[in-house]
Amino acid sequence: MTLDRKVGLLAGLRYKGGGPMLAWILHRITGLGMIVFIALHVIASLLGGDIGIAINTVYQSLYFQLFVVFGIIFHGVNGLRIIVLDLWPKFIEYQRESTWLEWFIILPVYGLTAFVMISRFLAGE
Amino acid sequence: MQSRKVPQPGWNLEYTMWMFTRLSGLALPVLGLIGITAALVMGARTQMDLGTLMRWTFFPNVSHVTSSNIPDYVPWGGAFWQIMQIMIAFFGFTHGFNGLRVVAEDYTNPGFWQVFWRGIIFLVWLFSLLAVIFVIINS
Numbered sequence: 726m727t728l729d730r731k732v733g734l735l736a737g738l739r740y741k742g743g744g745p746m747l748a749w750i751l752h753r754i755t756g757l758g759m760i761v762f763i764a765l766h767v768i769a770s771l772l773g774g775d776i777g778i779a780i781n782t783v784y785q786s787l788y789f790q791l792f793v794v795f796g797i798i799f800h801g802v803n804g805l806r807i808i809v810l811d812l813w814p815k816f817i818e819y820q821r822e823s824t825w826l827e828w829f830i831i832l833p834v835y836g837l838t839a840f841v842m843i844s845r846f847l848a849g850e
Numbered sequence: 851m852q853s854r855k856v857p858q859p860g861w862n863l864e865y866t867m868w869m870f871t872r873l874s875g876l877a878l879p880v881l882g883l884i885g886i887t888a889a890l891v892m893g894a895r896t897q898m899d900l901g902t903l904m905r906w907t908f909f910p911n912v913s914h915v916t917s918s919n920i921p922d923y924v925p926w927g928g929a930f931w932q933i934m935q936i937m938i939a940f941f942g943f944t945h946g947f948n949g950l951r952v953v954a955e956d957y958t959n960p961g962f963w964q965v966f967w968r969g970i971i972f973l974v975w976l977f978s979l980l981a982v983i984f985v986i987i988n989s
Contacts, residue, residue, distance in 0.1 A: 757949075757950070760947070767982070790901070793900075801878075807872075
């Protein structure tokens with residue numbers, strides 16, 4: 726007995742949820758990304774051989790790691806935001822502002838990490 | 851439009867997992883910080899590439915951190931770090947596969963396919979957990 730919403734993809738894309746909706750959808754994507762990443766990493770380690778080496782080579786590339794780092798930092802900070810809103814429900818009134826606040830935390834942390842990674846990559850380490 | 855069936859209040863699966871998701875979400879960064887702090891104390895100061903950092907943070911296993919420059923790996927094989935690894939693996943896998951269940955149940959209706967996916971995700975969760983504990987105990 727689910728809700729019979731009948732919302733198509735186009736109607737869903739037109740929905741203007743703003744910051745909280747972006748946070749929700751990115752939380753979902755980054756969470757699924759991490760589960761696939763860790764599952765593939767465990768399978769690669771168990772398999773070994775050519776397939777395992779191929780998967781772990783992808784994991785060690787800079788471009789892939791830039792996505793992984795963003796996923797981990799975003800999922801972590803956004804998860805802490807959700808925990809704060811759940812523990813103090815009065816703050817839900819300010820959930821739009823809370824998504825701005827979380828980007829003020831995520832962007833410097835991710836920017837610094839990405840800067841270190843890229844500069845070390847360019848230095849050939 | 852029919853309203854959604856709300857389970858009885860109390861410790862049902864949804865409430866338990868809702869609570870578990872928040873508690874494990876708080877526990878994982880704390881456990882990760884303990885791992886990376888210990889790695890720094892044990893002498894891992896240079897050559898901090900991202901893979902090494904993540905290995906120390908999320909799975910500080912004695913055979914998993916050997917590609918880093920820690921001079922002495924022996925402490926990582928102790929009971930404390932084995933318990934830490936099992937806790938991180940348990941919290942991480944349960945948090946993650948429960949999240950996968952929540953996403954899957956958002957896109958399926960109650961009935962056969964929801965039970966089917968719940969069963970598949972439960973089996974993958976159980977297999978992953980047993981595989982990780984096997985790796986921890988045998989390394």
